[in-house]
Amino acid sequence: MAQLRNRVALVTGGAQGIGGATARLLAAEGAHVVIGDIDEMTARENVAHIRDAGGSADAIRADMSRAEDIDALFSRAESHSGSLHILVNNAYGPTGPGATGSALDVTDDGWDRGMSLLVKSYVQATRKAIPLMRRAGGGAIVNISSVHGLLMAPGALVYEAGKMAVIGVTRQTAIDFGPDGVRVNAICPGHIVTERGAARWAERPGGLAFFDQQYPVRRTGVPDDIARAVLFLVSDQSSFVTGVALPVDGGLTIQLQENLGVRLAKWAREHPETPMPY
Secondary structure, three states: OOOOOEEEEEEEEEHHHHHHHHOOOHHHHOOOOEEEOOOOOHHHHHHHHHHHOEEEEEEEEEOOOOOOHHHHHHHHHHHHHHHOOOOEEEEOOOOOOOOOOOOOOOOOOHHHHHHHHHHHHHHHHHHHHHHHHHHHHHHHEEEEEHHHHOOOOOOOOHHHHHHHHHHHHHHHHHHHHHHHOEEEEEEOOOOOOOHHHHHHOOOOEEEEEEHOOOOOOOOOHHHHHHHHHHHHOOHHHOOOOOOEEEEEEOOOHOOOHHHHHHHHHHHHHHHOOOOOOO
């Protein structure tokens, strides 16, 4: 059944990875999907894949750190039917020098660039989406956060703070626009092996097996795992769900860490042939 027939969906960072899988699934469920991505060639390849499968989609090059690109992206979405029903804020990319490390390493410029892409672009996109969703009689926004928005890793101030801020933006926006029929939720993925990730893991054969062992389900994720969660949150099946930060992480964030450490040490001793990932 096409759950999203006659709806317009906009997916940022929709060329490949989580965004790519999400764009394909939403289109398969009947939505017209507009893909915004800085990698226009790959985005158009994904559009071709969607159309070959009988879906409806188009793409536009969009650097989500640039307000003018966000304006152009939403103009493209609006031109299809005059309204918008679904927004998936997913875009992320390299933030350049000065945006990694601790508070002693991050520069003011690095912080600003990181927050602009991780948080500000989500707010700007939401600001453009809300009037179109009001016109449509309601809508659904899904913001892609991360398990890094729930648990901290060392030396990653900008990314951790940004992904945590996405959860705060999600909750506040859900409060502010619930009366308009707009639901807003976040997804917190665990380690997702995207196309690029698979290529990196191929350079360290066996290393992914160690990552798999960190998860109660004994595997890392794939983009379709997140796409299916997005579909649930933008469909009518979740009509009473808003303001949640949903971990889609194979149970990573529910386990007691000291037990995990003991189990991984035991596994490493029993599998000396498997190289560590780093």
